Amino acid sequence: ENGFELDGGFSILCSFGDDYDNTDDVDASWWVLFRYADSTWFLSPGLVTLKKHELDMRKQYEHGIDEEQFSLDLVMHENTAKKRRNSARMDYTDNNAVRQGLVEITK
Secondary structure: OOOOOOOOEEEEEEEOOOOOOOOOOOOHHHHEEEEEEEEOOOOOOEEEEEEHHHOEEOHHHHOOOOOOOOEEEEEEOOOOOOOOOOOOOOOOOHHHHHHHHHHHHOO
16 A cells, blocks of 8 residues: 655544535534544654554544454554654744744745
8 A cells, every 4th residue: 555654743533424525514523433643753663553542532432432342553664765854843832933834835
């Protein structure tokens, strides 16, 4: 399978149902089963197996998911083709965050 490149924070949203983008009377959040958020800064290459308690499970569905039988596998690969940038983590806030965001997206 082909994956896609992740660099930094990411989230996974698992939902079920049909495409309700064009329906005004349906709340799309109703169909969300769980979500997961992490950062590539904290994950190593290889298999990452997540159990039910490691996911942000929607309360009305969690009773129907068996802890022993449910897992989510992520396979993380190191991108050896991409040249690593020397970077330092910075805590940008307010206008500095906006300015740095503009710098990053215009590179």
